[in-house]
Each structure stands twice: as structure tokens, then as C-alpha cells.
Amino acid sequence: MIDLHTEVVAPPSAKRILMLIHGFGADERDLAGLLPYLDPEGAYCVLLPRGPEGVAGTPGYAWYQWDSSGAPDIARFTESLDALDALLDIECEARGFERSEAIVGGFSQGGGMALALALRSGATMPKAVLAMSPAIPGPPLPVLVDPESIKALPILIEHGTEDEIVKVANARSLARDLESRLVPVTYLEFPMGHGVAIEGIEAARAWLAEVEAGQLPSVPVPDDPQEGPVRSVTTALFAREVLQSELPVIVDFWAPWCQPCRQVSPIVEQIAVMRAGAYKVVKINIDEEPSLAEQFGVQSIPMIALFRNGRLERVCQGAKPRPQIEADLGMLVIP
Numbered sequence: 001m002i003d004l005h006t007e008v009v010a011p012p013s014a015k016r017i018l019m020l021i022h023g024f025g026a027d028e029r030d031l032a033g034l035l036p037y038l039d040p041e042g043a044y045c046v047l048l049p050r051g052p053e054g055v056a057g058t059p060g061y062a063w064y065q066w067d068s069s070g071a072p073d074i075a076r077f078t079e080s081l082d083a084l085d086a087l088l089d090i091e092c093e094a095r096g097f098e099r100s101e102a103i104v105g106g107f108s109q110g111g112g113m114a115l116a117l118a119l120r121s122g123a124t125m126p127k128a129v130l131a132m133s134p135a136i137p138g139p140p141l142p143v144l145v146d147p148e149s150i151k152a153l154p155i156l157i158e159h160g161t162e163d164e165i166v167k168v169a170n171a172r173s174l175a176r177d178l179e180s181r182l183v184p185v186t187y188l189e190f191p192m193g194h195g196v197a198i199e200g201i202e203a204a205r206a207w208l209a210e211v212e213a214g215q216l217p218s219v220p221v222p223d224d225p226q227e228g229p230v231r232s233v234t235t236a237l238f239a240r241e242v243l244q245s246e247l248p249v250i251v252d253f254w255a256p257w258c259q260p261c262r263q264v265s266p267i268v269e270q271i272a273v274m275r276a277g278a279y280k281v282v283k284i285n286i287d288e289e290p291s292l293a294e295q296f297g298v299q300s301i302p303m304i305a306l307f308r309n310g311r312l313e314r315v316c317q318g319a320k321p322r323p324q325i326e327a328d329l330g331m332l333v334i335p
Helices: 032-038 074-095 109-119 168-180 199-214 235-243 259-274 292-293 322-328
Strands: 004-010 016-021 045-049 103-107 126-132 155-160 185-190 249-254 278-284 303-308 311-317
Touching: 004 032, 004 074, 016 074, 032 045, 045 074, 074 109, 103 109, 109 126, 126 199, 155 199, 168 185, 185 199, 185 278, 235 249, 235 278, 235 292, 249 259, 259 278, 259 303, 259 322, 278 311, 311 322
Parallel strands: 016 045, 016 103, 103 126, 126 155, 155 185, 249 278
Antiparallel strands: 004 045, 249 303, 303 311
């Protein structure tokens, strides 16, 4: 069994345990800064465990890592989960608190660990789960407790709409999965990247107050936004959407961090609207689909390519006005 280094904040006014599990590359101090906002009255005995895995090139730690193919180390994930499970039991018994009254929470990788800890089979469920930008290794619910009991487990999921590390679509899918099992899920989004917003902490504090009062709060997942005129294409869809297309296809190779890509994006959308029915227009995020970028020699972005009859025919490099893009792609320029 892994022995986890753990910092404990134990005010005399504490009524139950709150375990906060840090994310990948951070340490036990990372979420301690939230306590003045999340628990200003000292109502919780707070456990701040440190992940067992050092992260190369950083002073931080992780709960599990990934192999060269990008697959998570499920064995280490399970070992870390066992260690967190044991830690919660030990601290509850030592301090005279009931595990069933504990709150477990975390950020990113730690948010996924908190969910797995609450939902695993054979363990006493905590009172509630706070999952901030949760990252899940593999299926959303790797180990599931009795399906009836989780209907009384409040879960708060908070996520950033601009998160490029853990996509907001993943959080929505997770929340919908839980909702389908009749779990009382409160799902909140904030206009931010991969992080924690002060508005999110304020919302979490209000949610905790409802949970403390014995309520089962819930806020449904919003409808997905409608995709614009330029559809995102993945490696799995590339052959069907591009190579096998009856229409010529304009492909915008881009990345979220690329400022020129942002400048050319509305121009590509304009082309999609103007050329509807004559051309198909799609986009590929090279950070998410590096194999496609390598296959077609994408050295710099934005790169706008024209595919016809399954072949790469022409390329336009860089952010340019619409007429220049159309000319570079060999299209009849529309004034």
C-alpha cells in the first residue's frame, strides 16, 4: 500500500472531513489556497494528500501517468485510489468523523480521482463530491457502486468552456452519464481555461451549504452549442469526410494557441458560407490530431489545404485575405 504524504488543516470547529486532491504536476499545497474562500468558517478538517508519482521536469506530483502511446497507467491509478481510500478511512477513524459525512473533491486529475473514490465498489460513499475540471482515465465511471445508492450522492462538476487540456465536451459527457443514472448533478461552466475561477469557488461554497442542509441540489447540463459552418474533423473521420468526399474539401489546419489562426478563422467561415454546395469546408486542430499534421507536412499554421478526389491538391500558407486564399487554392475568386 502506498503511504501518502498528507498535510492536514484541522480547526477545532471542524464537523467533518474534506479531502482535496491536487491535479497533475501540482502538490498537496496547490488547493490549500482555496480554503479561505471555500471554508472561511473552518467547518472542515481538510486532508491535502500528495500524489505518489513525481513529474519529470517539474517540482510537482501525479496520481498516475501515461505511457508512450498515451494510455493511462491503470495499475498506478488503482494503487493511488487504494491509498486515498485507506487514507480517508484512517483519518476519519483517528479524528472521530464518519466517512459517510466526508466531502471528497479535487481538480483535474485529482477531480477524476475524487469521483472514482466516491463511486468505487465496496467502499462507504462520502456525503458529496466536488469535481473541478475532472480528468478521467478511460471510461467515465471506472468502478461503480450500487446504482440505487448513488441517487443520493450530490456531485458538483465545474468546468471551463475554453479548457484545452480537458475538453468541456468530456465534462458534459461525464455529467450526462451521471444524470442518466439519476445522480443529483450540479453542472456549472465558466468562461475560462484549465483552472479554478473565483466564481466557481463561490458557487461551490453555496452548493456545500445546500448539501450540509441535507438537500440534493442539481443543475442540468446545457445543450451543446451549435457548430458553425466549418465542422471539426478528427483522424477517425478524416477518410470519410475529406478523402471520400464527392465535393472538393477545404481543410483549415489550426491550433487554439495560434493567433494568425484566429485571424483567418472568420475568413474560412465566410468561404464556407459563400461556397456552400460547391465545396465542403472543415478544420483540424493539429494539437488533437498530430498524425494528420505529420501526414500532410504541416510545418506552420494556419495552413489551408484543398483536397480533391482524395488527394491534397493545393496549399495556402499563413493568414491572408479571402481573395488571396481563394487564388492560392486555385478557386475562381469571388469579389
